[in-house]
Amino acid sequence: MVSAMALVFLGSKSASASKLPSNYSFDVMKAQDGSIPYMVKPTVKSGYIWNYSHTKRIHNIKNYPSSNWYVNYASIKKYGNKSSVYYRVVSNSGKVKGLIWSGYLTRILALEPDSFNSEASFDNYMQTNRSQRLSREIMKLFPNSKLSLDLTKATQGVNPNHPFKTNKYTDVINIGDLQPTGSTDELNNIGWKLSQTSGDPITPRINYVKQVLEDNGYTAQKRNSMSDYYLGLYITDNAQIGTEKDFPFPYPTIQSDDGMTLSAQLFLAKLK
Template sequence: MKKLLITGVIAIAAILGLVQSGSAQTKYTIQRQSFWQKTTINKAKYPKKSIAVWNAKHTKVKFYLKDYPNNTWYGRGSETLKHGKTTAKYIYIQGNNKKHTDLVKGYVWHGYLEAGFGEETYSHKYLSLDSMTKNADYLKYIKKSPSQKVTREIVKLFPNNKVTLKMSKYAAASGAYYFEDIAPKTYFTKPDLTGYTIVKFPKVIDYLKSSKNVSATIRAKKVKSILASYGYTTSKLKKLSSKYQIGINIVDSTYITSDSPECGYAFIIGKAK
């Protein structure tokens, strides 16, 4: 009798489990779905937590963000899901798999993402200025990218001054040299720098353009001498007010493929009035 009772309880539990499992799949319904023309750049807000990335119907976990803690996630679209009486926005994301041979993709609740690059992306050879929205993004790129050796050396010449993304975008939009295919349209929309005095160094641009195969150390020494010809000697650079900001963007044949001639050079300093 006991055996029959236990068997019956197990059977009922199994049936209930199936019912609940089936109903769980119908709890989320797609209210709205769209795919974007412009991609957003995101990173995980909590890269070490088990945040699930789902299929579109929210019935299957495809992977967890913690499996790819350093990834950059490119937002390609969104959907609004209804769950009971509440609705929530999910972002459709794509990013590299662990072998960098394919993409992993799916939907994740928007609150688990924030704007910016994942840590591994900063070591790439090329990131465009228009893909960045924060100073911290650009400074990390300059610090970590193997293509930014000469940038790092030039910045050392200005011990009291910081590179800013805003000034760098202005440099890229005014008096810079870029290979035709590399400069995005947004470079030509100058940031508003009302309240700044801008100093340009066209001879530095010309030299950088003609010396991309020279070592970073030698190029930095030459830039130092060119700056001195403008009156910005080592002594003066050491005394420059911290009100000066550096605008710099150097691309040395690092865009798309190694055998492409793409390059770009922008360099100014600006002082807050």
């Protein structure tokens, strides 16, 4: 949902929740890098989305279990003696918009590979974290290739100006560089397409990946046979980078929320 690749700025300037200013607001038009990605809290089973004037219920989040929600405006609304923060949100499909109580949602957060010190913790993260839904679908395309934290770390920042340098691996395949048959435009390669559609619905993107893989000879049969390959993945899918402690203020702020990362790096390689 953001238009340019950026790094996240973590929230050292954030206010505390107990010091919520009476005129608090967040306006995406004043933020550098776009809307803030949220998901429904796991404990929330139902919650209404209202029209912007807060006079009519128009949707229920229970009907959109797979959607991400992008906050583009937030402010305090007072009802009687109670003040609450409400978000203006849009679904990742762009089809659902409205006003929702902030208490229903929580940030979508991702971690960098260097945050992990064991394969087990990395694997658990990849299998359970909301930000890694696309990664999980890509892993299914290579069912017999083993996810590798070491390879994932080794391939960070690899690009035409910074080639893959480690001597631990051989037969390295940069999946992200693959393009459809007949294409010579790098804007069509897998990595670029996934980064520029970060946060969008997963099915059409994974179908694009499958088609490009097929175009390049990586049929389902071929992929199934790649049991001697390791898989290195780093796809943040427009999530913010960090943990809840990096965002102590529970509501979007320009200072702490500018910037999501659109990284999408995908590699296969054999150990020497």
